[in-house]
Structure formats: structure tokens, C-alpha cells
Amino acid sequence: xxxxxxxxxxxxxxxxxxxxxxxxxxxxxxKSVIITGDFFIYPEEKLIDIEKxxxxxxxxxxxxxxxxxxxMDTEDVQLFGxxxxxxxxxxxxxxxx
Amino acid sequence: xKPKFRLIIDQPNPGAFNMxxxxxxxxxxxxHESPPTLRFYQWNPAMLSIGYFQNMAEEVDLxxxxxxxxxxxxxxxxxxxxxxxxxxxxxxxxxIGYANIPEAILDSxxxxxxxxxxxxxxxxxxALFAPLNDIVVNHQKISGNAQTRRRGVIxxxxxxxxxxxxxxxxxxxxxxSEKLKDKMIQDVKKRVIGLNxxxxxxxxxxxxxxxxxFGFEQALHGEFQEGKVSxxxxxxxxxxxxxxxxxxxxxxx
Numbered sequence: 180x181x182x183x184x185x186x187x188x189x190x191x192x193x194x195x196x197x198x199x200x201x202x203x204x205x206x207x208x209x210k211s212v213i214i215t216g217d218f219f220i221y222p223e224e225k226l227i228d229i230e231k232x233x234x235x236x237x238x239x240x241x242x243x244x245x246x247x248x249x250x251m252d253t254e255d256v257q258l259f260g261x262x263x264x265x266x267x268x269x270x271x272x273x274x275x276x
Numbered sequence: 277x278k279p280k281f282r283l284i285i286d287q288p289n290p291g292a293f294n295m296x297x298x299x300x301x302x303x304x305x306x307x308h309e310s311p312p313t314l315r316f317y318q319w320n321p322a323m324l325s326i327g328y329f330q331n332m333a334e335e336v337d338l339x340x341x342x343x344x345x346x347x348x349x350x351x352x353x354x355x356x357x358x359x360x361x362x363x364x365x366x367x368x369x370x371x372i373g374y375a376n377i378p379e380a381i382l383d384s385x386x387x388x389x390x391x392x393x394x395x396x397x398x399x400x401x402x403a404l405f406a407p408l409n410d411i412v413v414n415h416q417k418i419s420g421n422a423q424t425r426r427r428g429v430i431x432x433x434x435x436x437x438x439x440x441x442x443x444x445x446x447x448x449x450x451x452x453s454e455k456l457k458d459k460m461i462q463d464v465k466k467r468v469i470g471l472n473x474x475x476x477x478x479x480x481x482x483x484x485x486x487x488x489x490f491g492f493e494q495a496l497h498g499e500f501q502e503g504k505v506s507x508x509x510x511x512x513x514x515x516x517x518x519x520x521x522x523x524x525x526x527x528x529x
Contacts, residue, residue, distance in 0.1 A: 194356075194408075197334065215331045217356035221381070221425045223328045259354075259381050260408050 180204045186276065188269035194218040194260035198269045207238050212270060219259035228254065238274050243267035279375035279496065282503040284315040285485055291323030291347040291360070292521035296513035297505060298367045299352050299520075302424075302431040304509050305369050312370035314391075314492055314500060316485045322361040323347040324448050327354045327422065332528045340448050350527045352520070353422035353433065355409065357449060362439035362470065364484045366392075368432045368492075375496040377430065385409050385421060387495070388432050392419055395491025396436075401474055409434075416469040436488070437470040438479060 183201045190196075199213040212233045220226050232250045236242060247263035250256065286297075294317050304310035324346050326335050332350060335357050341348050346359070368388050370377055378384045389405045396403040396411075396418070403419075406412040411419035421434030442464050451457045472478045489500055505513075520526040 219354035
């Protein structure tokens with residue numbers, strides 16, 4: 180079943196993440212992730228590519244972290260006010276709730 | 277030799293113009309057409325800005341903004357929603373490494389914010405940089421700052437609050453529930469403060485700017501010489517106003 184969930188998530192000492200997740204509950208895979216909020220990403224236009232990189236990834240905390248970290252390394256992207264762990268926690272939490 | 281900066285002291289302008297000029301200066305500094313720059317400005321009409329990664333419909337009550345004559349614009353910098361009304365706004369554009377501006381993001385915020393901290397000292401105010409991107413006085417926020425980086429050049433802009441109107445701000449923002457609204461307003465009132473609440477006499481724009489220039493001179497050991505927005509910057513700003521800041525495709529995406 181395809182399900183869409185929305186969640187607001189704040190890391191300690193971090194900024195607010197608003198995440199909209201659409202996922203396939205049978206396959207436990209992400210169909211789309213939309214991330215908004217008051218954080219910073221450099222360069223800004225790379226957020227959309229991070230969201231794309233998460234499509235079809237299985238919903239497991241470490242797997243999602245790895246995808247984001249690999250993307251940041253290869254594309255030279257920096258996050259400020261959010262972390263790969265925080266994004267992953269928000270996604271996993273939104274699927275569970 | 278002291279690092280040199282151009283100083284621009286602007287009058288109040290519409291939000292789209294202010295944001296267009298900031299981004300145009302960034303472009304021209306990247307292309308070595310303009311010198312590193314410190315600009316001061318204000319807003320007319322009042323403007324509500326949201327961060328690059330925020331969604332206008334999610335954050336802002338557009339009807340309320342229209343009723344009160346408040347412009348709404350999405351910035352090119354990240355960060356949160358801000359009502360720009362009774363404040364002094366600055367933008368600082370310089371390459372990383374110039375005047376020893378650090379590469380690390382947090383360090384560079386602190387380095388540039390030090391200009392504001394030292395500026396406020398001129399009024400006997402003991403302000404502190406508060407990570408990630410605020411300046412506080414007695415734990416109350418007096419300044420919020422936002423940065424973008426393009427091709428090794430930093431654009432950091434931010435506000436120094438003169439007066440705060442939390443009720444007005446909240447009347448323009450979407451809040452999760454009307455029930456919680458009063459409590460949120462009370463909470464934010466405790467956490468935010470304007471310069472005029474700290475001083476016996478209200479500050480003028482030019483007095484505040486003079487103190488801040490002094491602060492930036494000290495913080496960056498730089499020399500600030502008053503100049504103007506160039507004709508290339510104006511042309512570029514007009515393009516940004518058209519394609520971005522006065523364009524619903526940009527502001528509402």
C-alpha cells in the first residue's frame with residue numbers, strides 16, 4: 180500500500196524539519212521525500228537531489244544515513260542545522276507514526 | 277594593509293529590491309566586478325521573508341499579509357520566517373579567506389556576527405553570538421542571521437531588531453493551532469528583544485548604522501569606504517526581481 184505521512188521534527192540544538200514521506204508499506208521502500216524547514220544546505224539547489232537519492236531506498240535508519248552521507252561526500256554538500264541522522268530519524272519516525 | 281570593503285548605506289526599499297540587490301552584489305563579487313561589501317538597509321513596506329527551504333503556503337497566512345500590506349518573499353538564504361519592519365538590516369558579501377573569514381560555516385557566522393556584537397557594545401549592550409546563527413542579549417535574541425555561499429563567496433544577511441511586534445508576526449504566520457497561539461506568543465516574547473527595549477532613548481537608523489560600522493571595522497580589522505550600488509548590480513538586481521523576488525514561481529515554490 181502506498182502511504183503518505185507528514186511530520187515535524189526537531190533535532191536537539193538543530194532546526195525544524197518538516198518532512199512529507201510517501202512510501203510503499205509492503206516493500207518498506209521510500210517513494211518520495213519532501214524536506215522543508217528553517218535549516219541551511221550549501222549549495223541550496225542540492226536538496227532536491229538529496230530527495231531524489233532517497234527514492235526506492237529501504238526504510239532503515241542506517242541505510243538512509245548512508246545514502247545522504249555518500250551524496251554529501253560525492254557532491255560536496257554541507258548541512259547546517261540538520262544532520263543525516265536527524266533526517267533519517269524523521270523519516271523513520273514518520274513511517275512508524 | 278587593512279582589507280578594504282565598500283560600504284553602502286541604503287534607504288528603506290521594497291523587499292524584492294532589497295533581496296535582488298543583495299544577490300546582485302554577490303554575483304558581482306564572484307565575478308570580481310565589485311569589492312567585498314557591507315550594506316545596510318531597511319524595508320518599505322514591511323516584509324515577511326521565509327527561508328529558501330520553507331514553503332510559503334505552509335508558513336504564511338497570505339491573506340493576512342495582504343490585508344496588512346506586508347510583502348512576502350522567499351529568500352535565497354536558508355533559515356526561518358522573519359517579519360522585517362522595525363529593524364536595521366545588513367548584508368555582508370566577501371570571499372572566504374578575505375579579512376581572515378573562516379571556511380567553516382559556524383566559524384564564519386561567528387566572525388561576521390562579531391561585527392554586530394562589537395557594534396552593540398557602543399551602546400553599552402553586552403551581546404553574544406549564540407550558535408547556530410543568532411545574537412543574544414541576556415539569552416534573548418536581538419539578531420538573526422542567514423548565509424549562503426556561492427563559488428567561494430559568502431553572502432550573509434541579518435537583522436538587528438529595534439522594536440518587536442510578536443503579535444503582528446504571529447498574525448501573519450500559520451500556527452499549528454489557534455489554541456496554542458497565545459502561549460507561543462508569550463514564549464517568543466520572552467525569547468526576543470529589540471534594541472529600543474534596552475535603551476532609554478529610541479535609536480535612529482543612522483546612529484545604529486554608525487555603531488555597527490565601527491563594530492565591523494574592529495571585528496574584521498578592515499577599512500570601510502562609503503560607495504554606491506554599481507549600474508551592473510542594479511541591472512542584475514532588476515533581473516532577479518523579475519525572475520525571483522517578485523515572481524510567484526520563486527516565492528511560492
